[in-house]
Amino acid sequence: MSTTDNLMEAVDLHKAYGPTPALDGAEFAIRAGEVVAVMGPSGSGKSTLLHCLAGIVRPDSGSVLYRGRDLTAMSDAERSALRRGEFGFVFQFGQLVPELTCVENVALPLRLNGTRRKEAEARASEWLARLEVGELAGKRPGEISGGQGQRVAVARALVTGPRVIFADEPTGALDSLNGERVMRLLTDAARDTDAAVVLVTHETRVAAYSDREVVVRDGKSRDMERVA
Amino acid sequence: MSTTHPSPGGGTLATWVRDLGLGIRFAVTGGREGWTRTLLTAVGVGLGVAMLLLAAAVPAMMGARNDRGYDRDYSWFNEPPKRTASTVLFAPADTSFRDDSIRGLLLKADGDRPVLPPGVEAMPASGEMVVSPALKKLLDQPGSKLLRERLDYRPAGVIGDQGLLGPAELAYYAGSDKLVARSQDGSTGNATRIPHFGRGESKPEPLGGVLTMLVIIIVVVLLMPVAVFIGTAVRFGGERRDRRLAALRLVGADSRTTRRIAAGEALFGSLLGLVVGTGIFLITRQFSTEVTLYDISVFPYDITPGPGLAALVALAVPGAAVAVTLLAMRGIAVEPLGVVRKATAQKRRLWWRLLIPLAGLGLLAPLFGTVSQEDAGVNPYQVTAGVVLLLVGLTTVLPWLVESVVGRFRGGPLPWQLATRRVQLDSSAAARMVSGVTVAVAGAIALQSLFTGVQSDFVTATGDDPDRAQLSVSQSVDSGAQAQRVEKAFADTPGIRDVLGVIQDDAVQGNASTLKSEDITYATLVVGDCATLRELARVGAGCADGDVFLVQDPGGYGDMSFAKPGDTLDLNTPVTDKYTGTPQPWRIPADARTARSRVSPDGEQTWGVLATPAALDVAALPSPSVRLMLRTDPGSPDAVEHARNTAARIDPTLTVFELTATHESRKFTTIRRGLFIGATATLALIGASLLVSMLEQLRERRKLLAVLVAFGTRRSVLGLSVLWQTALPVALGLALAIVGGAGLGAVLRTMVGESPHVDWASVGVMTGAGAGVVVLVTLLSLPPLWRMMRPDGLRTE
């Protein structure tokens, strides 16, 4: 694996919350269009790794290179702009703004980027339809099921055409059937748009949608492809 | 153990007690979260309770102050008391230092067992004084040199608390051997003889009808927001509580049981709030000695609520807490799997919400035009109920207003959209948040317009013109020569730029000695130089020493028919109804001119015979007095203190007046000050409750905020949306407050017989104050918002 094809690459990440090290020399690399599962027991540092990669959290040391730029050297505003423009996010639950309708929720990242409301909502509707929840456009998150909500969240993560999608336990709160559907729709869409997916999960069946997996234990990462 | 099973019917006392007890247990043992919630409620309710207790203590406080004021006061007797071993001579010697007024009394004992004013242990000997602790402190300050010079007595003791209205009162009693009892006709002597201190049987005059109404409305307006605040405080952390109740439903509690458990939690929180409130009350009471608000200071022990009012607070607060909780829970259904809000399904109706203010109006309307200051008979219950209903009506109309206005908003920029959607989803929470501000501002606007309506009854224009002269002094003197010495003393005082002085006396008809007393007519005789006379009448540029001017009374009462050029006047004016002494004729020069009167700087319209010194020898005047108007040097702020010192040297009872354009009735002033104190406290309380609700809203959205930040949302977008989210309901609340407040103000003004016009200036000020509080609260909630926008919120619990 040559470093130059990597879309994103993290080297020797350290991050501690108080005395507990959450990351202790973790490494990570992902190529465009690749789906990488991050696995490991709970509390091992998976979410922290994802947050560092996405520029949500600044690691104590180490670097995160994204298309040649070091995220750790960027200002908060620059990282925010990057997240708005090039990244998409799916979390476990509770991520939809409860007072906005589904289509407004999906349109949100576009509007953050300055797209006009009409156009943003038109594109949001397309994505909702593509994720098979087009009929929910006018409903509020409180009126739909968890699986539907998660598909709306996937639509929201994809609507800006991001290069990297960060998904932290996206199926954690779903039953198997809905989990499968969400994973399938997410990975299909990512393939179609050649987006990379960082998929944090502790479920092997969900990880099976990935191209390869990285295991995190005690803040240290282990790339199973390189080991094998 | 059948009692431990939840009974499905659940109406008996036993189930109530059990479920309330369960609620109390949850409030105590609900872990960290349960405790935080209970504490928040307790502190919120406690603040409200402290306010209520303070308000409940006001009547007793005023009573105690009044009593002490009466006990140390003095009466004048028609028949002067006989001199005995216990009688005392006194003369008031009040003064002012900078902005503080100082109560002063000169005393001289007639015998060896003199009566003593309250708080004084021994009669101060001549040249000595006893002072209040606050005055002692003031005198000891290095900046009080001028005051020390003025009160040039040896301190011989301290006035005890029972002789003072409040701890910060400045007062002294000084011994003086120069006091001489005033003669019956008042022509000689400078002091009054009294057999005891205190007003004896005479009681404070009752407040007139208008003032009573003002007081009622002030109390209502100030306490309504406190009630609203307590209502809010009881709901603190309500959403989390609902989630916990849902968990209880899951294990089999029925919906009535959950309601009772919630009531139990609220009961416990409010009981704790009572304890906290009493604590806050007792602690703040101790600090009352340190605080002087708007010139009023009180002793801690004066702030004691009457037992009836205290009991009312102790019962009403927990009762209201339970009632509010049960009412709030009617709007939601706690289901085993979570909380469902019922309210949103149905659109709010306006008609019954309007019934409440209309009922209030119905109560007040019969009183239109009937309330007057002369007539104390206002039915306080009718007025209170009417005003309360009108104001409560605003809080019931507000949710409808918020819903129907915000419901129309679509789209807009992102922060605006986030905010409007949020308010649309839960318009009752938004309305609840601002109902306190709405009531307070509406009440304040109504009060203000009532105030401006009635203040002409209480605030009188003095006619003073502080631009032409700043101080005035009047003093009777023994002779014209002494009058000139007084004038010179002030002219030599530092900081006094100019002295306009006249010497005045009265004159009667030339043949007064032969007239019956009822036929004797008086005219004023004024002697001064041309420059001074020019301030009193339009004597013209041609005035020269030796001229005499005749000035008609513009008020029309004075009679100048016997004082025409060439007429002879008698300067020996009788002091009683019988003419005594020998006539002292003076002829008005034939070339005396007439002149029109002009308002003098000290606000008077002088009339009579105005003479220049060469025309009338002041030495000839039998009972002259000197009237001075002083112009101070604007660069010398202590000029007035120097002038007072000069006055004190001449005569300790001589007062220097500062000329001001208006004068307010003292009682009115007190009420107005009370209002300002109360309004300040109320606004602070409202700000606090707004802040807590806002932080609570933010905390509940922590996770969501973190997700939005992960998305790369700019801080400004979230900050603006929080601002809009508050500003929108506040704007609607304030709009309603303006309409309601102006309406209530018009109603109140109609009641006291004034025209129902709106005082836009006070509307502006009050609305601005309300808006200011909101802006402040929003600013204060920004740092927590920034903190909450960190990725910590992404962690799932």
Next chain:
Amino acid sequence: MSIGHTLLGLLESGPRHGYDLKRAFDGKFGHDRPLHYGQVYSTMARLLKHGLVEVDGIEPGGGPERKRYAITEAGITDVEKWLAQPEKPEPYLQNTLYTKVVLALLTGRSAAGLLDTQRSEHLRLMRELTERKRHGDLADQLVCDHALFHLEADLRWLELTAARLDLLAAEVAE
């Protein structure tokens, strides 16, 4: 797995030739182990003898693969009974894995490491199955899911065991 019951079940949707039966079986259930023709013959002969199937017709040319079979009433009842009866839980892979984990602990190796390697191996297969699921029909998906859930169950058991043993090791080391 009972081949007889499976073939009977396939006949329920309509009569089929022998070679047709084998193709259907292989396509749906025999991804890992295709059926021999001989197995089909012998099974069908047994079913015929018990009256669970009957010969519906023979195509000209002869040979057993030319026979068309149809299910009988008795056959349908038999399939129904089989479907209603729960399978005996069978420990199979666990035995080997358990042996490995215990061995790792005894030799001072990390059970977690073993888990990660085993999971990687499992995942390789699971990815294949997931990919097949993407393109297959519903029956394909059901079959793949069945395999996936079993593989996952192995891993989860292994994960728990590894965590327990690591805890135990930490206690022993103290």
